[in-house]
Amino acid sequence: MSQSESERIREVYKWYDQTGRGQKVWYKPTAGADFIGASIRRKIVTVLEQHGLGALSDHSILEVGCGSGAVLEYLVSLGATEEKVHGPDVIEARANEAQKKLPSGRFQCADASQLPY
Template identity: 40%
Template sequence: MSPALPPTPEPQAVAARYARRDAAQDAQRYSLYASASALQAQQERLRTLRRLWQAHGWHSLAGVAITEVGCGSGGNLHDLVRLGADPARLHGLELLPERAAQARERLPAAVRITAGDALQAAIAPGSQQAVLAFTLFSSVLDAAFRASLAQQMWQWVAPGGGVLVYDFTVNNPRNPDVQGVPLREVQRLFPQAQITSRRLTLAPPLARRLPAALLGPTAALLPVIVPIARTHRLSWAVKPFSQPSSS
């Protein structure tokens, strides 16, 4: 019998999960041009993000330093530029080199893109007003690594800023490579945060079955009738200006 191999480090395991996912998925399913449901979900997410940040007191993104962990090919960073963020104040971290290369190609040259493990990123503590994690934690299955990553992100955030987490809340029985991230998990990862959370995103398998002409009004009504139809949360975890005493 051959000796047991040591556990695969979590960043390598995450990269393998994404490789399997990319090989199995239809890219058109997530195309904003080809898929009406993907476009509706993106627009709802942006509206919710804008409302959360305006309620936080940010009436402009000019001068706001934002880092996204797991930026992929740069779609969210591109949205932030369109919302008025300064490209020179944006930073994307991406584990997969090929996705980082796509982000560099598609985004303004002033946006900084760093390939590699986020735990090794050279970001000064307290230097970011916002750190984004969009469908990131659901792909990190090692609980200790997930907690370390959250702690690292929390250290980067300046007091009064926060971590923005967008992820699905339920497990997918057809995909063992992901794990749902309910609100209680966000609270566990950021125990010192003041969290505002919103349920959104019509369940993608359901949304993809709706005719495009009905998707807008139906997407607004279905979650009211059947709350479970919303499968994701957008949570804004704010770092207080004064940290609670440990005594």
């Protein structure tokens, strides 16, 4: 029987936690990581402007696979309403981390193929 995608993701993150490798590879503060983060934030603003979404506070926002909530936290800094952000993630610890960052948001452990929306 083949492993489901959500099980595969959980196994990868379990390995990251056990080896510390995820932190070393993905979260090491470097000039390159800072550049990539800034590029992503600029692209988010560009896409929002291109689609004329107006005030973010007028919208509910769903980020599937929200991880630690960094993108939603950034959107709140741009004017999104914390109570209107939703972030399912297949890794419960990451959804919990996002909930701590944005306590009024709605975060939960959920499989993207079976979202409660």
